[in-house]
Amino acid sequence: MRRSLRGLSVAVIAASVICVLAAMAAWWLPAFDSLRIVSPYAAVVILGLAMLGRGLAQGMRWAVLPVAMIGIWPVVDLTWPVANAAPTDATLRLLQHNLYYKNPATDLTARLGDFDIATLQETRGAKVALSAFPSGWTVITCADKTLTQTAVVSRFPALASGCLTNGEAWIRVAAPGGDVTIVSLHLVWPWPAGGNAQARQVARLTSDLAALPGPVIIGGDFNQMPWSAATTRIARASNTRPIDGIRATFIKKNGLVRLPIDHVLVPPGWNARATVTGQNGSDHEAVLAEINVGRSVGG
Structure with missing residues (x-):
């Protein structure tokens, strides 16, 4: 049972890594831009499973964490910190x-x-x-x-x-x-x-x-x-x-x-x-x- 769960975890992480990397390829293959909808969620999955250590060796864990950061960063850039403060006297x-x-x-x-x-x-x-x-x-x-x-x-x-x-x-x-x-x-x-x-x-x-x-x-x-x-x-x-x-x-x-x-x-x-x-x-x-x-x- 533990082995099957580990295998499922590895498969989910692999699919999520492919999703994030394919979304980055949208600069050259516009069809992959549609993956930008789900790539932040895929990045969260990678981050969560990697941090929990589910099915990944230590070296592999550190290898996939940068991919998770790539997928999450655009959302972080837009939301935290909010750079543009609310104007009190908008023109x-x-x-x-x-x-x-x-x-x-x-x-x-x-x-x-x-x-x-x-x-x-x-x-x-x-x-x-x-x-x-x-x-x-x-x-x-x-x-x-x-x-x-x-x-x-x-x-x-x-x-x-x-x-x-x-x-x-x-x-x-x-x-x-x-x-x-x-x-x-x-x-x-x-x-x-x-x-x-x-x-x-x-x-x-x-x-x-x-x-x-x-x-x-x-x-x-x-x-x-x-x-x-x-x-x-x-x-x-x-x-x-x-x-x-x-x-x-x-x-x-x-x-x-x-x-x-x-x-x-x-x-x-x-x-x-x-x-x-x-x-x-x-x-x-x-x-x-x-x-x-x-x-x-x-x-």
């Missing part, structure tokens, strides 16, 4: 929300009463709501590759705007603290859905983002973890990073599936925080981001 309040394409979002104008910017996805069902904004607001909509549309809504003066190659809406605004470019994006589902469609979309998006005037803030439904290769590529191209913290925004199976796939990215070091604020007729949680434009942590 920009941004609502990020995938509205769900069938949602008319009749309460959208009222919801944005306390916001300056909204980055929205799947806005096809909310055309009437988007057309009802009072004067003083700028609404930019773009037809994305999913035909569900993206949008950016702003109460700040618009300096320029447009649609990127994949249909990502963007606007450059004169915000307190300085001019800033806001982008709304919606990535398609990763492999195996659509094959490598997401990887192709990200490749086009990175070149588009690099050409935009900075600084840049991105809000979107990434359909990816904040530590995924896809999100990291977008962050590097736009000189941004996800606001610290992990927020479950896509919740299914009565809460058993809780995925952090909706993110707000800001320039590194900017003072910002994000919290979830409810679904409001969508299948995604909305994200409230409070940002001090141009102001670093402690600045």
